[in-house]
Amino acid sequence: MTQHSDLFDRACKVIPGGVNSPVRAFRSVGGTPPFIERALGPRLWDTEGHCYIDYVGSWGPAILGHADPDVVAAVQAAAARGLSFGAPTVAEIEMAEALVERFPSMDQVRLVSSGTEATMSAIRLARGYTGRDRIIKFDGCYHGHSDSLLVKSGSGMLTFGNPSSAGVPPEFVQHTLVLGYNDLAAVEAAFAHHPEDIACIIVEPLAGNMNFVRPVPGFLEGLRSLCSSHGTVLIFDEVMTGLRVGPQGMQGLSGVRPDLTTLAKIIGGGMPVGAFGGHAAIMASIAPLGPVYQAGTLSGNPVAMAAGLATLRKLQQPGFYEALQGQTQKLVQGLEAAARRHGVPFCADSEGGMFGLFFQAERPRNLAEVSAGDAEAFKRFFHGMLGHGIYLAPSAFEASFVSACHDDEVLDTTISAAEQVFATL
């Protein structure tokens, strides 16, 4: 057994912050992150032998639960045939066909290796297709770490962005306008100022990177209408919501069809896969067909395709999403009831297999309202639950996830732990 603190010290010597992605460092909740040794179904085991019920699920991909036997077998079989060829394979056709079948807004799709690659490429494609430079994103939405998206709101509502990260020259974000999520009036004003020079709007159709924030009625429909009126490409970033909130993502639930969709996480089943796709007319601008360059050594990698395809096949089991939605709703309702019994200002919300927890009375509708939540209470709750063997997302600005393996016994254990922790808050 190796102590986490020893491992973290060792990691910090050779990896910046000891992690390969910042949120894993527990900086927003404090403490030392456990080092995970293995996982199975709804559970994780760390190097100190502790077992946790997992609600992070690798930040979304583990919708079937960890180490699903069919996914593992498909990966093993694919790996035995060679790990990567850098040449066309049938598996890539099968994956593309599977995505086009599930997302009617997609005529064609290009596979990449991460959500960041997917959104970065989709924005370049929208700019190349329209010949325009300006883009709109929303405060609190995260679309990966490409330069033109690492941007915070400009000084005024209609001024273009300033970098939100060192290393991003102001020129790289000068064409990015950051508006308030759910603020359709601000989008209308932006188009009034720039009627014909906005290449795209990129939006999380249900925001999972400022915890869990739904689009208010009319928001997505309004974006669709404004983009159609102004020749602007509407990009739904469904990296998180795609196949998580339902079999056709948020575009299926909302009925709003984007021009381009970005995907990742679940479609790789835990292996590195991302994708962007949409109207054939737009996709025709991507190399080698058109002038917008995009490429990737491991794009469509056969082992990753095997993991993704095995996952997608199991999601098609009759009743899969009804069961997932039902278990997730049972969890959030149980947590809300436990909080009420202890007089804790708390609410929760869920869609499909993703959920958000808030230490405030009302469900937030934008980043400012999420930020008004009791962050200290969240931290105490997070560590209290961790101590009871429940592993939640280590940030008040992240959504959490349920898998097909989170059965009633798992949920009851979670709610019972929350009952004890709420009593201490």
Ligand code: KE4
């Ligand atoms: P990746 O490059 O991390 O595969 O995907 C970026 C991305 C794009 N779009 C959306 C809607 C996303 O949620 C993400 C990544 N999500 C975060 C979790 N909130 C990944 C976790 C991490 O950064 O370690």
